[in-house]
Amino acid sequence: MTDSVKLDAKVSRRSLLKGAAGIAGLAAGSGAITGFPYIKASEPKVLRYLGTGVNEGDLIGQQCFKDTGIKIEYISATTDDVTKRVVTQPNSFDVLDTEYFSLKKLVPSGNILGLEAKKIKEFDNITPVFTKGQLPNGKKIGDQGTAPWKVLYLEGANSKNFSKTATDYVTLIPTVYNADTLGIRPDLIKRPITSWAELLNPEFKGKASILNIPSIGIMDAAMVIEATGQHKYADKGNMTKEEIDLTMKIMTEAKKAGQFRAFWKDFNESVNLMASGETVIQSMWSPAVTKVRSMGIPCTFQPLKEGYRSWASGFCISKATTGPKLEWAYEFVNWFLSGWAGGYLNRQGYYSAVLSTAKANMTEDEWGYWMEGKAAKSDIKAPDGSLLEKAGAVRDGGSYDDRMGNVACWNAVMDENDYMVRKWNEFIAA
Amino acid sequence: MIEERKSFIAWLQAGPMMLVFVAFFLLPLVFVVIVSAWDYNEYEMLPALSFRGYTDTFEGCIAQLPDLCTILKTYAKTVKLCFLTWAITLTIGFTIAYFLAFHVRSKTWQIVLSLLCTIPFWTSNVIRMIAWVPLLGRNGLVNQGLIDMGLIKVPMEWLLFSEFSVVLAFVHLFTFFMVVPIFNSMIRIDPKLVEAAYDAGATGFQTLVNIIIPLAKPGIVIGSIFVITIVMGDFVTIGVMGGQQIASAGKIIETRLNALQFPAAAANAVILLGITIVIISALTRLVDIRKEL
Numbered sequence: 001m002t003d004s005v006k007l008d009a010k011v012s013r014r015s016l017l018k019g020a021a022g023i024a025g026l027a028a029g030s031g032a033i034t035g036f037p038y039i040k041a042s043e044p045k046v047l048r049y050l051g052t053g054v055n056e057g058d059l060i061g062q063q064c065f066k067d068t069g070i071k072i073e074y075i076s077a078t079t080d081d082v083t084k085r086v087v088t089q090p091n092s093f094d095v096l097d098t099e100y101f102s103l104k105k106l107v108p109s110g111n112i113l114g115l116e117a118k119k120i121k122e123f124d125n126i127t128p129v130f131t132k133g134q135l136p137n138g139k140k141i142g143d144q145g146t147a148p149w150k151v152l153y154l155e156g157a158n159s160k161n162f163s164k165t166a167t168d169y170v171t172l173i174p175t176v177y178n179a180d181t182l183g184i185r186p187d188l189i190k191r192p193i194t195s196w197a198e199l200l201n202p203e204f205k206g207k208a209s210i211l212n213i214p215s216i217g218i219m220d221a222a223m224v225i226e227a228t229g230q231h232k233y234a235d236k237g238n239m240t241k242e243e244i245d246l247t248m249k250i251m252t253e254a255k256k257a258g259q260f261r262a263f264w265k266d267f268n269e270s271v272n273l274m275a276s277g278e279t280v281i282q283s284m285w286s287p288a289v290t291k292v293r294s295m296g297i298p299c300t301f302q303p304l305k306e307g308y309r310s311w312a313s314g315f316c317i318s319k320a321t322t323g324p325k326l327e328w329a330y331e332f333v334n335w336f337l338s339g340w341a342g343g344y345l346n347r348q349g350y351y352s353a354v355l356s357t358a359k360a361n362m363t364e365d366e367w368g369y370w371m372e373g374k375a376a377k378s379d380i381k382a383p384d385g386s387l388l389e390k391a392g393a394v395r396d397g398g399s400y401d402d403r404m405g406n407v408a409c410w411n412a413v414m415d416e417n418d419y420m421v422r423k424w425n426e427f428i429a430a
Numbered sequence: 431m432i433e434e435r436k437s438f439i440a441w442l443q444a445g446p447m448m449l450v451f452v453a454f455f456l457l458p459l460v461f462v463v464i465v466s467a468w469d470y471n472e473y474e475m476l477p478a479l480s481f482r483g484y485t486d487t488f489e490g491c492i493a494q495l496p497d498l499c500t501i502l503k504t505y506a507k508t509v510k511l512c513f514l515t516w517a518i519t520l521t522i523g524f525t526i527a528y529f530l531a532f533h534v535r536s537k538t539w540q541i542v543l544s545l546l547c548t549i550p551f552w553t554s555n556v557i558r559m560i561a562w563v564p565l566l567g568r569n570g571l572v573n574q575g576l577i578d579m580g581l582i583k584v585p586m587e588w589l590l591f592s593e594f595s596v597v598l599a600f601v602h603l604f605t606f607f608m609v610v611p612i613f614n615s616m617i618r619i620d621p622k623l624v625e626a627a628y629d630a631g632a633t634g635f636q637t638l639v640n641i642i643i644p645l646a647k648p649g650i651v652i653g654s655i656f657v658i659t660i661v662m663g664d665f666v667t668i669g670v671m672g673g674q675q676i677a678s679a680g681k682i683i684e685t686r687l688n689a690l691q692f693p694a695a696a697a698n699a700v701i702l703l704g705i706t707i708v709i710i711s712a713l714t715r716l717v718d719i720r721k722e723l
Contacts, residue, residue: 080687081688106473206587214689261587262672262674276568278563418472421691425682429503
């Protein structure tokens, strides 16, 4: 008898808590209490967000919660670990933030949902870089490697095949992208650098670096080798076995000759190498250059005549996400493209997929500096308010059209990926 | 009857540990061995018998003779680093343990000094390694100091991102794993034995070789097993301290895993396990640990 009384007491206390949480949740979510605490509303809107950290940030999460009531739970991992998790544990996330080149592995695994283009409000305003492979002004850009427009559409909702033409089903909604090049220390090099070939210039013996992530490192290597005139690739992002052999042979010779000080694998390593002066020229990512500069050390994200290696990432949704969660996921993607996040990313030196909404969230001066290559009229600040550039500065590489217009190739997964990874291991061991 | 009961209780006592061991070590290991013989494509494992993981790994090993192929080169390098680390940690670890066991008389001081040995573990692995850059780097403290003193003119580059820096970081990290088991063996040595040796006219060196080293053997072997197994499988320290330019057996497994080539990674893991077992069993053949404990 006493047992059942206890049980009752427990149950009633729990339901009371639930009710209270429901009202609190509702109040937080909508800002108003309608008077009918509907049980569904008591579930907080939570999305598990798996990604590499580029699009992440407490500020984005907070703003999203404020605007939509959706709480984002970040699960951060490296590019490789994200891919691994999608393939092996599709139930462990709802929204996936990944790069286009990973799709060649993710889509055949069947764990990614084909997104309905008509549910994405700004879909038609997404920059033609993604849909047609050209700038808004019509200029065609490089299509070597896993360019986004090659893997943007699926043949059907549940298809595992990429469609060559536009369909209603999209693999990955783009959010952010950039054009990467070599980072240099102008104060230590003391002369202009204009070509990727400089990475293998004996002048920088023991002071160069490349990244040790095979699928990206091989692209930088290819840019370098093509620039030295030793080989012209049909498609740097899809080499033949012979081309892989040749590329690795040239790189191995350089390595044996002591050209490279170190290879780097993570963001902080690249910042460290450059800031300490261990290297003066290396593959680099834009925010790492910004980080070195914010330490008061001169560092340039050097535009080169052969063009940029580009990457782009965005959102996929897990096939395991259904019901209201799926609707929240669409709501979240729509929010992300609606401008606030775009402005936030643009202000860090990335590019937003929907330019018009991002522009509305930036000042004219910010837009001029980051997007149009104009000299800054006042100091340029990072999203957290810290000083990035003083008034009068011009962005490395100039305007959006100058940078994205000179993209030569995209990060890629090759058909011969397995062979390439083996050869890369050989290169490291040499 | 009582005997039976005793052994039943012993099994019961060992049971939980055994279950944990079977569930979280033996079973996964069996899976790794099974998967290592599977086929794979870009994004999934194909449960069909294939030894591609192994054949790919040893690709070119015969064709390239007398040059070493990638995998042999990698293992030669890994074993070399492992041997250097082992030899240095053993020398330093043995000396520290000897000092703690025979020269420090008070228990309190023994404890305090052993705790001092744990200082390298007070910060995270990655931070510890990044901290070497300002010390050993081209513009680091050591090079700047030597240049300022006029001893060298150009900075010595081999201090960082080299085999030297890898071994240095390993020694810094793992000497402690030698100190503890050797110290543990040494304090069990009956002081009367040392006194008897002295009375019988043995020199300090003779005492060391004939009494202390043989009796400290179990500690030496246990410490060696710790160091060798950790160094053989390491890829983080070799990666960061070697500037990602030095291959290691662990690194190959990591690269394969990151490329989603699980069977190939598993095959490499099995090979590494095999080689490590060979080294360890050779060591335990030198000393029967069970008997000595």
